[in-house]
Amino acid sequence: MNPQAIIDGLVSGSTIGLGAIGLTLTYSILRFANFTHGDFLAWGAYLTLTVAGVLGGLAAGLGAPVYPFSFGWGLPLAILGGVVLTVALALGLDRILFGRLRARGADTIIIVMASFGASMALRSLLEFIFTAKPAYFTKALQIAKPLGLGMRATPDQLLVIGLTLVLVLALHLVVTHSATGRAMRAVSENPGLAGVYGIDVGKVVRVTWIIGAGMACIAGVMAGLLVQIRPYMGFDLLLPLFAAAILGGIGSIPGAMLGGLIIGLVEAFAVQIVGAEWRAAISFVILVLVLMLRPQGIFGQRGA
Amino acid sequence: MTALVLDDLRAGYDRDLPIVKGVSFTVTKGEAVCILGPNGAGKSTMIKAVAGLVPCFGGRVQLDGREITGLPSHELVRKGMGFVPQTENIFTRLSILENLQIAAQLLPRQDRARRIEAMLAMFPDLSSRPRELAGALSGGQRQMLAAARALLNEPQVLMLDEPSAGLSPKLVGQVFDTLRRISDTGVTLLLVEQNVRAALGLTDRALVLVDGQLAHDGPTVDLHDGKLLGELFLGHRAAETRA
Ligand SMILES: Nc1ncnc2c1ncn2[C@@H]1O[C@H](COP(=O)(O)OP(=O)(O)OP(=O)(O)O)[C@@H](O)[C@H]1O
Numbered sequence: 001m002n003p004q005a006i007i008d009g010l011v012s013g014s015t016i017g018l019g020a021i022g023l024t025l026t027y028s029i030l031r032f033a034n035f036t037h038g039d040f041l042a043w044g045a046y047l048t049l050t051v052a053g054v055l056g057g058l059a060a061g062l063g064a065p066v067y068p069f070s071f072g073w074g075l076p077l078a079i080l081g082g083v084v085l086t087v088a089l090a091l092g093l094d095r096i097l098f099g100r101l102r103a104r105g106a107d108t109i110i111i112v113m114a115s116f117g118a119s120m121a122l123r124s125l126l127e128f129i130f131t132a133k134p135a136y137f138t139k140a141l142q143i144a145k146p147l148g149l150g151m152r153a154t155p156d157q158l159l160v161i162g163l164t165l166v167l168v169l170a171l172h173l174v175v176t177h178s179a180t181g182r183a184m185r186a187v188s189e190n191p192g193l194a195g196v197y198g199i200d201v202g203k204v205v206r207v208t209w210i211i212g213a214g215m216a217c218i219a220g221v222m223a224g225l226l227v228q229i230r231p232y233m234g235f236d237l238l239l240p241l242f243a244a245a246i247l248g249g250i251g252s253i254p255g256a257m258l259g260g261l262i263i264g265l266v267e268a269f270a271v272q273i274v275g276a277e278w279r280a281a282i283s284f285v286i287l288v289l290v291l292m293l294r295p296q297g298i299f300g301q302r303g304a
Numbered sequence: 305m306t307a308l309v310l311d312d313l314r315a316g317y318d319r320d321l322p323i324v325k326g327v328s329f330t331v332t333k334g335e336a337v338c339i340l341g342p343n344g345a346g347k348s349t350m351i352k353a354v355a356g357l358v359p360c361f362g363g364r365v366q367l368d369g370r371e372i373t374g375l376p377s378h379e380l381v382r383k384g385m386g387f388v389p390q391t392e393n394i395f396t397r398l399s400i401l402e403n404l405q406i407a408a409q410l411l412p413r414q415d416r417a418r419r420i421e422a423m424l425a426m427f428p429d430l431s432s433r434p435r436e437l438a439g440a441l442s443g444g445q446r447q448m449l450a451a452a453r454a455l456l457n458e459p460q461v462l463m464l465d466e467p468s469a470g471l472s473p474k475l476v477g478q479v480f481d482t483l484r485r486i487s488d489t490g491v492t493l494l495l496v497e498q499n500v501r502a503a504l505g506l507t508d509r510a511l512v513l514v515d516g517q518l519a520h521d522g523p524t525v526d527l528h529d530g531k532l533l534g535e536l537f538l539g540h541r542a543a544e545t546r547a
C-alpha cells in the first residue's frame with residue numbers, strides 16, 4: 001500500500017473536518033441537518049475568489065506567489081472578505097428562511113426540506129454567475145517535496161493541515177472555556193431552559209452560523225486551492241461532511257475534526273484498493289456503519 | 305406594593321384552544337402564594353406564560369408595575385423574574401458550576417464570583433463538588449441547583465413549578481425549608497404545588513386553578529382539611545371565587 005495515502009487522506013480530511021464543524025454545530029443547536037452547508041463551502045470559495053480578483057485589480061503585487069506557497073498575500077486577505085460574505089449569506093438565509101420556519105414552530109423535516117431546496121437554488125445561482133467551468137485560485141504549479149517514508153506533500157498541503165489544526169484547537173478552547181461556548185452547549189441541550197437562564201438564544205444561533213459559515217468558507221478555499229473551484233464542490237462533499245459530523249458525535253468540534261480526518265484517510269486508502277470511482281460510496285458505507293454500531297459517534301453522548 | 309399582576313390572562317399552545325382562560329390576580333411584594341389545581345388544569349401553562357415560554361393570546365402581565373406581557377424569557381430574567389420549571393430545570397450535561405456561571409453572566413463582571421460563592425454557601429450539597437456534571441445530582445439536589453440558579457440573579461419574584469414533585473418526604477422538607485429561608489429574605493414567591501400540607505407551612509395564600517380558570521383565592525389554611533379542595537377540584541364550588 002502506498003504511504004502517500006496518509007498525506008492525501010490528512011489533506012482531504014482537514015477540509016472535510018473543518019467543513020463538518022458548521023454542520024455538527026447547526027445540527028446540535030438548531031436541530032436540523034442543514035443541506036445548504038456544502039454550498040457554503042462552494043460559495044465561500046467563489047466569494048473569496050471574487051474578493052481576490054478585486055484585490056488583485058487594486059494592487060497587482062498581491063497576486064504574486066509568496067515562497068514556498070503557490071499564492072500571494074492577496075489570498076489570506078481575500079479569505080477575510082470571503083468569510084465575512086459567507087457569514088452574511090448564512091445569516092441572511094437564516095433570517096429569511098430557517099428563522100421564520102423556527103418561529104412558526106415548523107417540524108424538523110420541513111426545515112430540512114427547505115434547506116434542501118435552498119441548497120439547489122444556491123448551487124444553480126453559482127453556476128449561473130460563474131458558469132460550471134472550474135476556476136482556480138492560482139495558476140502556479142507546486143512541486144511536492146519528499147517528507148521521507150515514501151511520502152510527499154506540497155507546501156500548500158502542509159499549510160492546510162497546520163492551519164486546520166490551529167483553527168480547530170482555538171475553536172475547541174473557545175467552546176469549552178468561554179461564556180459563549182457555555183451558552184452554546186446549554187442551548188444545544190435545552191433551548192427553552194436556556195431562555196429561563198437568561199441566555200439570548202437568538203444571539204447563540206447567530207454565533208453558531210458565524211462559526212459554521214466561517215469555517216465552511218475556509219474549508220471551501222482550501223479545497224479550491226488544492227483541487228479546483230466548482231459550483232458542485234460543496235454538494236459533492238456533503239456526504240463526507242455528514243459522515244464526519246456523525247462519526248465524531250453530533251455537537252463535538254474535536255469529533256467533527258477527527259471524523260473528517262478518519263473519513264479522509266479511509267477514503268485515501270480505500271481508493272487504492274477499490275479504485276477512485278468508488279470514492280463517493282466510502283463515506284456512505286462509514287455513515288451507515290456508524291449509525292448502526294455507534295449512533296452517538298465517537299464523542300457524542302447517548303440520547304444527545 | 306404589587307409585585308405581580310395578571311389581568312385576564314389568556315394563554316396556551318394553540319390560539320383556538322387556550323389552556324389559561326382569563327385569569328386575574330395580584331401578588332403583593334414579599335407574599336408567598338401557592339397555586340393548586342388538578343392535573344391538567346393549566347398551572348404549568350399559566351406560569352410558563354408569565355415566564356415568557358408560552359404565548360399569551362390576551363390580557364396583561366405586570367412585574368413590579370411594568371408591563372411584561374409576551375416578553376421573551378431571557379429578557380424577563382433581567383427584569384427580575386425567576387422561574388424554575390417543573391421538569392428539565394437544570395442543564396444536566398454542564399457542571400454544577402457552569403449552571404451557576406450561565407446565570408451569573410447577567411450580573412456585572414465584578415459581582416459574578418461573589419454571587420456564585422453565596423449560592424454555594426447557601427446549598428452545601430452543591431458546594432462539595434461544583435465541577436461534577438449536574439446530571440449526576442439526585443432529584444432533591446437538582447431542585448436545589450435549579451433554585452440556586454434562579455436566586456443567583458436576585459429575582460423580585462421567584463416562581464417554582466412543583467419543586468417537591470418526585471421527592472421523598474424528607475427531601476420535600478429540605479426543599480421547603482430552603483424556600484422558607486428565601487421567602488424570609490423578602491423575595492415574592494409563587495409556587496405551584498400539589499402537596500397542600502407542605503405548602504401550608506410556607507404560603508399564606510392559595511389560588512386554585514380548575515380548567516384554566518381561578519376557582520378559589522383565599523388563605524391556605526382554609527384548604528387544610530382537604531374537603532373544600534376536593535369540592536373545588538370537582539368543580540362544585542367554582543362559583544365561589546373570591547377575587
Ligand atoms: N407543550 C404542549 N403543547 C400542547 N399542549 C400542552 C403542552 N403542554 C401542556 N399541554 C396541555 O395543556 C393542558 C394543561 O397542562 P399543564 O401542564 O399546564 O397542567 P398542570 O396544571 O401543570 O398539570 P400537572 O399538575 O399535571 O403538572 C393539558 O391539557 C396539556 O395536555
Ligand SMILES: [Mg+2]
Nearest residue numbers: 347348349390
Ligand atoms: Mg404542571
